[in-house]
Amino acid sequence: MPRINSPAELEEFRKDIISKRDPDKPCIAVCTGTGCLALGAGKVVAALKEEIKKQGLDTKVVDIRETGCPGFCERGPIVVINPEEICYLQVQPDDAQEIISQTIVGKKVVERLVYIDPSNNEKIVHESDIPFYKNQMRHLIGNNIKIDPKSIEDYLAVGGYLALVKALIEQTPEQVVQLVKDSKLRGRGGAGFPAGIKWGFAAGSKEKKKYVIVNADEGDPGAFMDRALLEGNPFAVLEGLIIGAYAIGANEGYLYVRQEYPLAVENVTLAIKQVEELGLIGENILGSGFDFKITVHQGAGAFVCGEETALLASLEGKPGEPKARPPFPAVKGLFGKPTNINNVETWSNIPLILKNGPEYISSIGTENSKGTKIFSLVGKVTNTGLVEVPMGISLRDIIFTIGGGVPGGKKFKAVQTGGPSGGCIPEEHLDIKVDFDELAKVGAIMGSGGMIVMDEDTCMIDVAKYFLEFLSGESCGKCSPCREGITHMLSIMNRISEGKGREGDIELLEELAMSTKNASLCALGGSAPNPVLSTIRYFREEYESHIREKRCPAFVCKDLIAYYIDPEKCKACMICSRKCPAEAIIGAKEQIHVIDQEKCTNCGTCYEVCPPRFGAVTRLSGEPVPPPIPEKERTIVGKSD
């Protein structure tokens, strides 16, 4: 790779790359993001390569490109064949032969691999026509399927580092800060602080040594937006960072990424090496006189290290514990120097601002929330994956139009946004516009973009308990309202779910939540009570039924439910008694089965395996289990089916 010394040389190099590429040459893009890899994308790539060789084709006829995640994880491994943009889903190694012979050689679509629209059973061939993609606005992850994250040439071919040229050559640092301010971009890490204003603080400091940091310590359960960006397009993150460093006057940057993201670490480390070789990181970048270097730092996986002061402590080699602000990192950050920290998605937005102007962001969204936002849509939703949508879209559109609704004919119950310290939003608020302020109004938060859909089988006590359990292990434990408050809230939630809840427990939870929320040192504690508060707010009757009637309406809390075999319906088929892991079902051929309640662990296996045409196993909660049918009456006459 040549060392690039000026914008002209960069353009020359870009032209050279593009001229060597034939836009009509078939290219098989296979998603090799973590999700698809887990589903076997590695084997699919190997099979495709093998098949290309076998069928006597070579690299002059067809390319294979291992790309980042386009988002439709539910249907991985994903293969997109360009230039036609034919999208194949759930591709297996065995499909390779047909893909090569039919699509690459024969120019025909393999119909069994394309998306079928469940609403009308129509086959959809092209990626962008699939409803999951069609209703998104994919400014940030759209390039993921187009580039190999291990190839800077691929990024240059789609216009990479044009924004850097614009910033370094055409703009002063002050102008760049102003552009980011004008875009009205708010930080995507959780708090939603306006990025341009934040930059302005550190940029305004007279100190010589300053730092910029990429916060890639994505820790919310179920969230993987930043992982997909770092894995799939690390070059865009780096481009944003270099631009930011120039604007702020920092010559050194850190990328703080969690160790649990090995592929992200690998890809971004390689990307840095390539960008350095090209001379876009290093000394005198593009002849502008600006120097910048960047170091990758792997975090050990503490959730709290996503909090910026804890992240700084961790980077300095100290325990990852937050510190009081002020002083803010912009004044006294890493090693005591002014520091600007933004998360991965925020940095990814920066090149778009420089390349397309601030209105590219500011023209999208609501009054106070601009641009697009990536959500990781998970839980009880048909199309699990990453969705990038304009701010202001409704929750209903995300969950039903893009996400395809709740699978299995179940009813929607709530959506939890904002990670472990977010809130649960019920059906009645599904039409709110998704932005920072509206989510806060209904007791949730934007957070970094986690979105967990829950159906009618979800117990809200169980949900709140889950998040409290997560936080009780992930709080750093330094300040007492967070540490003690979470501990006590969790112990109260535990007793409620065990049927030992008391009158006054809801009020006690609210009181504990108040002190944890208001008195904690950092935002982890400040938002930790949200799961409790939002479930009390919208599902108070569920708390009451657990406490007063010892009843779990969703049949989730094991201590409050029982399974019972209806003697009228049992056909003595033995299925449940054979499957019961606790050997708690007494029964034989032609003997009505009975559950030994002493032995039963309430695992629900019998309920799941009882053939629906019998439907003999019922769930009980809040009511006594009827006494077992006397032994001498258990014999049934006739066939047991």
Added chain:
Amino acid sequence: MSKIHLQIDGREVEAEEGMTILDAARSVGIHIPTLCHHEELEPYGACRICIVEIDAGGRKGLGAACVRPVDQNMVVTTRTEQIDNIRKILVEQFLAHAPESEVLLSLAKEYGADKDRFEKQSSFCILCGLCVRYCNEVEKKNAIGFYDRGSTREIKFIPEVAARECKDCKACFPLCPTSYLQAAYHLTEAMGFPPSSPCRDQKV
């Protein structure tokens, strides 16, 4: 250094730049309760009992007086119903650890805290960190540190260091707001059962 003018509980207070709200309040005899604060140590801001209401140029919020630097024209209120409620619940949570602690009982009296409100906890320690920080910052021995995080965080003596340093020091003992027991227990454990001791595995 320039002077900072602020208001605490309606009184005009003149403070030095770099002072904390707690320093400024104490300089004019206004009492704010503290547990994890110590004159010889870096401000820590962990127990949160010193929480006060701060209005800094229209931005209102709660903050720990021991770590928050004073600002020009800041308006501070050290007691409100909300503050008292928070302090009450914090003291109740601490008392679940150390129900006999005199310091805590006197705070309980002041804020109407009920020492039996929360489930009793297995450790006396309220993790104010005075022992850890004093050993580290003043004695510079680092014989004791925090271990683990979240609800399982605790203090632990480092046996190798404690065996060498603690016998003639014990400067941390009188700092403990709950009792000496916790520190003494951990010290005994560390000194009596170093990692190589055959008794160590049996004692659990």
